[in-house]
Amino acid sequence: MVFFSLAARSKHLNAELSSRFCGNAKIALDQLEFDSNEEPDEKKISHLQRVFKGVGCDRLNPNNFISGNISADVLQASLQQSNRNVADLRSLEPPDLRLPAGQRVHCLSGRHRVIALRKYNPAATWWPVKLYVDLSPEARRALAEEFANEGKYSDGEIVVNILGYPEHSVDANQWWARLDKSKPRILKKILRHRELAPAFRKALQIPGLRPALLLATWNKIFHCVEEVIHYLQLIYNTWVGIMGSEAALQFVDNDAVQELELRVPGISYCDERHAEYQIQKQTIFKAVTDNGQRELILQNLKQVGYLIPSIHTLQQDFKYLRPCTYVMRKLISGRDQIPVTVQTTAFQAFGADEGLSFNREARFLTNLKLLYLHIMQNVCQLSGQGPLKDSDDGEDYELLPYDARAWHELAVRAKELGFSSDEILRLYNTDPDREVAIKALYDARPPRLYDYGPNFESIVHKLVKAFKSAKPVESNMPPAELTSHVGGERVARRCGRVYSDTYDKDRYSITLENITRKVRKNTDITSLFARRSVFHAFWGWHDDQGDDQSNEQGNDGGDDDLDDIMGGLDEEGRLDKGHQGHPGQAFTSTSQDQGNDQGNDDWDDTEDETHQSPPGQALALMSEDLEMGDAEASEKQRQGYQRGLTKQKKASEKQLQGYQRGLTKQKKTTRTERYRRPRKQRQIQQAAASPQGEPPEERQQDQLIVANARPDAQQSMIISSVQAASIPGPSNAAPQDAQHLSVNMYICVRKNGQWEEAETCKRPYIETAIDVVRRNNPGQRLFLYTRFGRGISLDDCRNYEEDTVYLSTNPDEGFPAEEIL
Structure with a gap:
């Protein structure tokens, strides 16, 4: 039938x-x-x-x-x-x-x-x-x-049922029996913990989070329980803020969690459009049937300025936290195994040699976070655990068995921040150059076979002197950015361990300024923004001071910008052929997010002789909202810095208005006229219309959004208390990138023996457009070619030198070799 x-x-x-x-x-x-x-x-x-x-x-x-x-x-x-x-x-x-x-x-x-x-x-x-x-x-x-x-019940469903019955009752014991191996022991340990148990129970009140719980991964969280509690509280507060109230948490389904976790709709236009599509198509929050309530949820989502957390992301990010806390424990206690949490161990080592008592606790958390920032910059070198390969055939990341210099610099930083222990003092007083020199001498001539005689110390001294004469090589790697106007970090890579292709690029940009600064909304986020969100999830920043500004400040005009930047996509995420705007026009490279200017070098702890500013100087340059407690910034410095920012912002607003009027004029060119022009003429006119002649400062001034939004007691999304003024990017931003991205790309499909134009889009959206064309031609295996009939991969399309690609089922059908149809 x-x-x-x-x-x-x-x-x-x-x-x-x-x-x-x-x-x-x-x-x-x-x-x-x-x-x-x-x-x-x-x-x-x-x-x-x-x-x-x-x-x-x-x-x-x-x-x-x-x-x-x-x-x-x-x-x-x-x-x-x-x-x-x-x-x-x-x-x-x-x-x-x-x-x-x-x-x-x-x-x-x-x-x-x-x-x-x-x-x-x-x-x-x-x-x-x-x-x-x-x-x-x-x-x-x-x-x-x-x-x-x-199937079998998930760990989360089993735990919720256990908690729903009286302890030791027959019904509860039946659910306990469903937990196998070490899970009963782990769960009992969690539920017995005075601080962890309440946060754990609250998070599991959200139905959509429960299926992802894997109790086996919680076996080793107890040495860093304070960080896990902070993460659990962020999970709960975030979803309360999204739903609008605690009572509405019952409507959070697993589909909503899977579609929204690791997204940041308040910063990424791509994530905002994804959330809009899921809400409008009612694929998430299915139990919420009132359109007004669904719209309210969407507006709350647009205020979230950090990666939306979940139980799944916590369990993945714990893989990143463990090496960091391992390094912290080893720094303070060496090889000794102390049966307390890492944070407790660090507190015992803080201010011990200064006799601090009055403000010790207040200063401790701030300085602990600064020390973790330094560890995050060098976590692979310090822990010995290399980053993940970015591909299966990628090369292994090279690490020293023991990086003496990295540990010495960490000890120096710890001592600067007020931490002291026998192990810190040992590492602090150890000259890594001397250690390397001695090792090199003994490796070259083993002491069991050779004797350097009484001149051994002199030889070591000469080697150390030679090492110190070396000058740092200036890196050619561009500073990392927090956001991007082209494709950003893939959602699947936004949690867990770092990847080899982003670790070196991001590590020295994991600074106080980039962790606390305001972030402008852009097309998508980068891997550096993901590290920033992980830091906030585990440690936060001045959480005890409360939040005092709304993220709505950064969303003024956000809808208009979304129409300009993402207007090429319809409600279903499909490309609109008549769209003229693109991210390269509305936002050029956000180089001010790169965070590697002189204000950050105080936190890098590198040996670069060009960066000699003493510790604390960067703090003195920041606004009052960024005051660290132990920073000695004067009131006059802060007021002068704020006045400078106000003048800069007012001047840039007029420049931005003129720039946007120019964009409006540019959009009047019709699609038919563009298509009929020869390729060279069209490229020349597009290059002339691109805003490459404007100073980067003019193109970078746009809406500012604080990427620390979290819900308050009234369940409204508000901004983190730690705010930093936006620092203008360098004036040498490459205008060629904007020109390259402003070029229209065309997708042609072979139909009835003729090439027909199927889609037109801006270069950053070419991959999405190709996917749309393939979906619009079901049942056909459309392969990607150049105009010469050569195959081309999807990943190479965005950087393809020409402006047209071809989809065909047969490579022998004939391709245009000299002109675009």
């Missing part, structure tokens, strides 16, 4: 199952027959045995009955042989049913239960079966798939 809709199919199957069900009966185990296509899963069998041992085998629970198919003749003979009738099969307790010799009930599920029962209790002889008479193959398959798809 052909089913024309899913609803009709389900209706038909339900009718058949209802009419074919005849009742329940206890069937002998040796008369149960299962499909033997697959081998039994020993893990499932072992798990069921543990459940039977822990809470018993509850065979008479209807939820545990096995579904089976039996022929009408065998059923009738079985009833006669057992002296039963059909009505008996509908009784409260299933009756015994003896089948004729050689007959079997074909079971559609329950194979592992029966095997586990035989191992647990060899004396057991029966299992209750739901009997269906002569089911069709399709109905039998539907029943089998229903059981297979049911």
